Amino acid sequence: MGWERVIGQHRVKELLRRVISSGTIAHAHLFWGGEGVGKDAMAIEFARALNCLENKLEPCGTCASCRKIDLLQHPNLDLVFALPIGKNEQSGDDPVGSLSEDQLNSVKEQLRLKAENPYHRIEVPKANFIKINSVRNVRREAALSAFEGGKRVFIISNAEEMNAEASNSLLKTLEEPSSDSIFILTTAQKEQLLPTIISRCQLLQFDPLSEEELQEALISRNGVEKNQAALIARLAHGSYTSALELLSVDMVEQRQEAVQFLRLLLGAHKIPLAQEIERIAGLGDRSAVERWMKLLGVWLRDALVLREQGEEGLLNLDHLKDLTSFNQKFPRAKLAQALERVEASIALVGKNGYLPLVVTGLAIDLKRSLAS
Numbered sequence: 001m002g003w004e005r006v007i008g009q010h011r012v013k014e015l016l017r018r019v020i021s022s023g024t025i026a027h028a029h030l031f032w033g034g035e036g037v038g039k040d041a042m043a044i045e046f047a048r049a050l051n052c053l054e055n056k057l058e059p060c061g062t063c064a065s066c067r068k069i070d071l072l073q074h075p076n077l078d079l080v081f082a083l084p085i086g087k088n089e090q091s092g093d094d095p096v097g098s099l100s101e102d103q104l105n106s107v108k109e110q111l112r113l114k115a116e117n118p119y120h121r122i123e124v125p126k127a128n129f130i131k132i133n134s135v136r137n138v139r140r141e142a143a144l145s146a147f148e149g150g151k152r153v154f155i156i157s158n159a160e161e162m163n164a165e166a167s168n169s170l171l172k173t174l175e176e177p178s179s180d181s182i183f184i185l186t187t188a189q190k191e192q193l194l195p196t197i198i199s200r201c202q203l204l205q206f207d208p209l210s211e212e213e214l215q216e217a218l219i220s221r222n223g224v225e226k227n228q229a230a231l232i233a234r235l236a237h238g239s240y241t242s243a244l245e246l247l248s249v250d251m252v253e254q255r256q257e258a259v260q261f262l263r264l265l266l267g268a269h270k271i272p273l274a275q276e277i278e279r280i281a282g283l284g285d286r287s288a289v290e291r292w293m294k295l296l297g298v299w300l301r302d303a304l305v306l307r308e309q310g311e312e313g314l315l316n317l318d319h320l321k322d323l324t325s326f327n328q329k330f331p332r333a334k335l336a337q338a339l340e341r342v343e344a345s346i347a348l349v350g351k352n353g354y355l356p357l358v359v360t361g362l363a364i365d366l367k368r369s370l371a372s
């Protein structure tokens, strides 16, 4: 069975299958859409389908070629990503030739993680952009013919990380199509690519994954318990990579903090609340503040679900006691309005709003909505 390593994205899978069966494969593709929705995973799967020794449309997953692609060790597959600049690296050098042993080990480890999980986000220390030497290397290899009658597939992962030199070099390569080579650029920031590169590519848009798809993947791939999977799927914004990152966060403690905030907000103690606002605004990075707000939102959503429909469908089922006592204490809380305020604040965090102001504004709005 093929394509099963990619979660959801049925529209794209269908399209690629059709392209393979009709033999109308474009020379260059641009897979674009949010972070962690499966663009790289799909690119690897596409490479597998194009090189499988057994089956043309549905990669078998077991032949020597499929297995080598899974391990990212097939000579027809080249995964290009940002790398650090080596000591005394010269133009035209092998892109990894002048890296230190530590840097090389880090690259190897990242490739191992990516092979294990194609949704892994490759991050090599001090790798700020895709180097010209990496693209020159691609250019050299694209001129060679493919092994074993397959296709050479070059995946430029997070293509927006190419610097100007690398972009221009890639553009030249894309202008010299060879029948054996396929290029797949992946990006979550299409607008940062050269328009001339975009115009040479077949564009394929990836949608965010649904909460059901994420929940199902977390249960079947990561052994996450059903309620926990539903909660993470709710917070992950359609991204499996984000969902995996959330798995490593101490959600129990973070949820407790969100509840504590509501307690302080609706209690009589002004000073601890001010301290708490300061602490949240200073959580370090925007994504931490955003996560805190989402947890707060999920908790309020649960209070609303419990009040209107009962226990069925609660995401924080383990907080049933707290939720019940909240609803008893504040029977006329405007929960839907409070949820809207949380959503609006999350949007402000994303738009670079000044955090202490956003959190304070949210606190005032919530107090008004909940304690009415």
Ligand SMILES: [Zn+2]
Pocket: 051, 052, 053, 054, 055, 059, 060, 061, 062, 063, 064, 065, 066, 067
């Ligand atoms: Zn195969």
